[in-house]
Amino acid sequence: MIELKELTKKYDEKIAVNSLSLTINEGEVTVIIGPSGCGKTTTLRMINRLIDPTEGSILVDGKDVRETNVESLRRNMGYVIQNVGLFPHMTVAANISTVPKLLNWPNEDCEKRVTELLELIGLKPEEYRNKYPGQLSGGEAQRIGVARALAANPPILLMDEPFGAVDPLNREVLQAEFLKIQKQLKKTVVFVTHDLDEAIRMGDRILVMKDGDVVQYDSPEEILSSPADKFVRDFVGTNRALKRLSRFPISDSFHKASTVQEEAMSDCSTIRALEQSEFLWVVDSSGVLKGWIQTDDCEAGKSISEIMTVAPWEELGINRNSSLREALSRMLAQEVQTLPVVEGHGLLIGEISLSEIQNRSGRG
Ligand SMILES: Nc1ncnc2c1ncn2[C@@H]1O[C@H](COP(=O)(O)OP(=O)(O)OP(=O)(O)O)[C@@H](O)[C@H]1O
Ligand SMILES: [Mg+2]
Structure with a gap:
């Protein structure tokens, strides 16, 4: 379980995140959604201490992250960066095994893990392991990004618009694949998006943010059926019945x-x-x-x-x-x-x- 307690991040006078309190349940997908600049990435980066909060605290399983060694904290948190962020001069295999290598896994184990993960994300290991990011389609690169985050088998996954850079059709496929994987792995996932359909489909709970503030934190059902205010209502838009259908697999x-x-x-x-x-x-x-x-x-x-x-x-x-x-x-x-x-x-x-x-x- 991850608890955010009155978390605030200020850049000079600009408040990026404003006294955010939130409980993120274990084994669930919590989606953070809101317009550009509302503080989604900032929140995610505070969780794994890529940036420090101005005020407030973050507890993971009851322990303040500031009291945890940064390396072991990040080992517990796979991070899928906005816009993929694969290392361009490294092969797919090397990209995926970045963290295992840092952890000094034997080469053999790294190679085995790469094979396992490529299979998990539906890419043929022998065909893909030696490719470079420049030789991948957008969707493939996104998948490798997810595989890399999963490599050392962390219990927590932080995903910043992981499928943002792919076209809608491929995005549907990636979402379905991820849901399938998640059903199996039951990670605690914090998933950032600004696509409401994606939020409804992926989220067990959805946090709607605006200008650094929480507007609503609820189940997808509640967000659709009882939007907290005009902002959420506008965000949810019309066709709510249709949007609910995104939650049900065939x-x-x-x-x-x-x-x-x-x-x-x-x-x-x-x-x-x-x-x-x-x-x-x-x-x-x-x-x-x-x-x-x-x-x-x-x-x-x-x-x-x-x-x-x-x-x-x-x-x-x-x-x-x-x-x-x-x-x-x-x-x-x-x-x-x-x-x-x-x-x-x-x-x-x-x-x-x-x-x-x-x-x-x-x-x-
Ligand atoms: N290093 C920084 N210095 C100053 N201001 C920053 C910095 N990083 C972020 N901000 C500001 O903080 C606010 C929140 O940024 P953040 O990156 O969290 O937004 P976001 O919700 O992830 O947006 P997007 O959907 O575009 O990715 C923005 O107004 C941004 O300009
Ligand atoms: Mg962002």
Whole structure:
């Protein structure tokens, strides 16, 4: 647990953070959100003592951070810097093992940890370990930044706009991946963003800041349903019901889908007689989504491949880790009411329908 007690940071006369008191729960993601210059980075940097507060104190597990040795404090806190901040002249492997090396881990252990972490963040170790940051896409660099922060397995993670520099689509993917990792690792995370959707999706609790002050500290549900004042209300904006959907992963709501194997039948008239649904997903022999057929098109003498609408899973499928909000926007964009749900490399595991999303959003 991290406690901030009446924490203030002044730069000359400018108050960057104003008497901030806050309890950050263990194993949770606490999001700090607010407009540019409201004091988010300053707060984060005070927690790991990159800067000293003008007044007030910070306790980690009951102990004042000023009484803790700075090195051991930072060893307990992985830090993902705003704008990635990888060392450009060092390989991915060297970047990730920065802290383990400082801790004098044997080379072998460092290498092992690099492999483990690259796998965790979904990048092939053999392909990426020897690359330089300049050879990475924005999203890949962000992931390496997260891997580096996780390297020495710290219980606390401080993340300053970790996905700020990537486009919205990739950002969704990174968010989903991080949530998956967090479910497993249960770190105490302080996560800074100025994107409300990201805050709603990632946060167990959200701190809204303005000009160095706390405006509201609540669960995402409370922030959406009872904004503390006009500032938060404006920040939250309209479409609150839609925003709530960002919190729910598809994996909690989808159902099993009717499928047929692409090569299974040379004559598909039996499908029409037996099948209740209007359409069926078509998969290959390993269960990978290939397209769909309309049951009405199933006629004697016709094979599945003759009547099927071919659509690669990358286009048609939605990942089980995506949010209901993403599913909804895809449905609206593609003018469909059902989407196939996939995992890994296109394995079909079910489908999600508009009515399921509506049910979820109405349930409070
Ligand atoms: N070293 C410094 N000297 C003087 N003023 C500073 C210094 N660092 C930050 N500030 C001021 O303190 C305030 C808070 O800065 P901070 O970096 O915490 O904002 P932020 O919320 O992280 O903003 P952003 O979303 O743009 O990253 C700003 O007004 C900034 O200009
Ligand atoms: Mg900042």
